[in-house]
Amino acid sequence: MTITQLEYIIAVENLRNFVQAAESCFVTQPTLSMQIQKLEDELGVKIFDRSRQPVVTTQIGAEIIQQARITVAEFSKIKEVVNSGKNEVSGEIRLGVIPTIAPYLLPLFLSSFLEEYPKLELKIKELTTERIIQALKNDDLDIGLLATPLQQPNIIEHHIFYEELVLYVSKQNALYQKEYALSEDIDPKELWLLEEGHCLRSQIENLCELKRKTIGFGQFEYQAGSLETLRKMVERNQGITILPELATLDFEEKHKGLIRQFASPAPVREVSLVAHKNFAKTAVLNALKKSILASLPESIKNTKPRSVIQIKE
Numbered sequence: 284m285t286i287t288q289l290e291y292i293i294a295v296e297n298l299r300n301f302v303q304a305a306e307s308c309f310v311t312q313p314t315l316s317m318q319i320q321k322l323e324d325e326l327g328v329k330i331f332d333r334s335r336q337p338v339v340t341t342q343i344g345a346e347i348i349q350q351a352r353i354t355v356a357e358f359s360k361i362k363e364v365v366n367s368g369k370n371e372v373s374g375e376i377r378l379g380v381i382p383t384i385a386p387y388l389l390p391l392f393l394s395s396f397l398e399e400y401p402k403l404e405l406k407i408k409e410l411t412t413e414r415i416i417q418a419l420k421n422d423d424l425d426i427g428l429l430a431t432p433l434q435q436p437n438i439i440e441h442h443i444f445y446e447e448l449v450l451y452v453s454k455q456n457a458l459y460q461k462e463y464a465l466s467e468d469i470d471p472k473e474l475w476l477l478e479e480g481h482c483l484r485s486q487i488e489n490l491c492e493l494k495r496k497t498i499g500f501g502q503f504e505y506q507a508g509s510l511e512t513l514r515k516m517v518e519r520n521q522g523i524t525i526l527p528e529l530a531t532l533d534f535e536e537k538h539k540g541l542i543r544q545f546a547s548p549a550p551v552r553e554v555s556l557v558a559h560k561n562f563a564k565t566a567v568l569n570a571l572k573k574s575i576l577a578s579l580p581e582s583i584k585n586t587k588p589r590s591v592i593q594i595k596e
């Protein structure tokens with residue numbers, strides 16, 4: 284049994300196709316098939332049912348692959364431990380970022396980060412919090428960049444910064460006349476929210492103590508997939524939405540005029556890098572954190588954890 288054979292069966296499990304798995308492993312399909320056959324012969328069991336398309340993993344095969352993932356992950360950490368000891372930032376890193384952070388934070392630090400660490404190959408996916416957590420547990424991602432606290436077993440959180448949540452209000456809304464607002468000032472029927480699955484939505488529901496049945500505009504209900512859509516709904520229609528501070532940094536003056544602060548203590552969300560407890564590339568985590576902090580405006584760097592909004596279960 285070899286590590287290569289374990290990598291091959293993991294690839295087939297992921298892609299459900301021998302040809303595609305071989306391409307992903309940079310070998311020919313006969314080579315991959317032969318090595319998997321040798322592994323099955325050695326173990327005396329069938330890992331895959333080849334008679335079905337797409338390929339189906341047998342019951343015992345699923346258990347073998349689950350253990351193979353752990354074995355391959357642990358094996359790869361030998362080099363990671365060495366590089367970490369040398370404080371070297373190199374190799375491939377798979378980073379998952381939530382949609383309410385990615386378009387606002389990544390442009391601030393990404394170019395300088397990659398320029399500073401040319402030996403690093405960064406692969407980024409924009410995913411919801413739930414999918415990032417699952418991918419970390421399955422070893423499909425190395426690091427997540429998202430809102431915390433998560434309170435997840437085996438997931439370690441590395442806090443980076445806090446950012447205020449602010450109101451974005453139409454000129455027709457009563458809150459437009461206020462300098463500061465309280466969460467109880469918000470009429471749930473006038474509040475535009477992201478669709479289910481976004482952690483920012485659940486944080487806002489917590490902040491405003493909302494029940495899902497109270498949210499909406501009565502005759503018309505719309506759940507957006509991005510903060511930019513919510514902005515335009517407020518600007519061109521009515522109502523209000525709640526935005527993280529990073530999303531407002533490049534606003535034009537006319538749009539800044541629609542921002543209203545919460546009364547003190549203003550609600551904030553905590554942003555962190557997270558990784559599985561077995562993740563060994565601490566040098567990469569530290570480099571990412573340092574680069575992100577260096578890119579932030581002073582107003583966000585100095586934000587204190589006054590009233591951290593929890594992520595609703």
